[in-house]
Amino acid sequence: KAIHKVSDRSEAPFIAINCASIPENLLESELFGFEKGAFTGAHKTTLGKIECAQGGTLFLDEIGDMPYHLQAKLLRFLQEKVIERLGGRKEIPVDVRVICATNQNLEVMVSEKAFREDLFYRITEITLNIPPLRDRDEDVLILANFFLQQYAAEYKRSAKSFADDALYGLRNHKWPGNIRELQNKVKSSVIMSTSTQVTAFDLGFFDKENAEYELSLNLRAVREQAETIAIQKAYALTDGNMSKTSELLGITRPTLYSLIEKYRIGINV
Structure with a gap:
């Protein structure tokens, strides 16, 4: 095109x-x-x-x-x-x-x-040989960010960037489905994510049987992922009631607000 x-x-x-x-x-x-x-x-x-x-x-x-x-x-x-x-x-x-x-x-x-x-x-008078995405590591993040911005604007979503665990997953995935696979993963993650950051979980990397990315994540990234998911689920279960959300999580409201701000979770407080 x-x-x-x-x-x-x-x-x-x-x-x-x-x-x-x-x-x-x-x-x-x-x-x-x-x-x-x-x-x-x-x-x-x-x-x-x-x-x-x-x-x-x-x-x-x-x-x-x-x-x-x-x-x-x-x-x-x-x-x-x-x-x-x-x-x-x-x-x-x-x-x-x-x-x-x-x-x-x-x-x-x-x-x-x-x-x-x-x-x-x-x-084949004129040919262009374009290597598969797995052989173009430097292009993966460029394309992923392009698709993120494109779909965030198209679907009016809050996602603005990738979390560290997502970046690790993007760089290390083998991409058997080439650019179409990357495009579909980013599109789905942008639509489903409720945060300003797309995580490895949003991209579906944690569903892999050989969770090679998961093993290499540091403790801080794992904790951030778990706390973010817990807050999002509690918020949904309590229909957005912040007092009930903090009670369900077993933390104070100030701590809840602090975590929402820290992880940039897309919740109006």
Whole structure:
């Protein structure tokens, strides 16, 4: 999307499609469109993603998951810059720049006859190799903070930063789901957190069987986490009554106020 925004096609459409998320029997019609009566339920002519991107950019995510039989039709579009809708016989000229992405090794797929060799060379004229998040430690916190600010503003939440235990977890997690996993974890934690700081618990790291982060946390961080959770639960159980909250916790109200301020818990006092 960034490539599209800084290009001379930025005023034209940017259309993205994930080849892995659409059933095989629907992907062809999604890409190329269909004519009225092409199949049962085709009550009107419908444009595909390629035509919708006319003059702009088409982003094919997870192209390695595109069915083999459909790759030939995509290759023809890339080479001749024309398409035919399903059920149609008319060639439709299209002017679209295509960007592809995949997390699979296409060269291996070519050798295994799972990906067309001619299409491989057609889409790899210019390539960018972006290492997985687990190999880019320096990017994790930058991206995490970006997502935190984005979702805090979008959902009007109080989270402003990550607690120390959360930072430790972010740096040490292996991120098998890559950036999408990071994005989803931060989004969920921002929505669920009631504090100005997102903790490792909010991020779900303490639910892991191999709690390698938990073992390395210092005693102060563990105590802070436990006290924060206890205060939040007591506050919820007493419907926000501070006197009952302090009584339930077995502490004085001044001590409760002090802890709320110390841990920056999102409670109006």
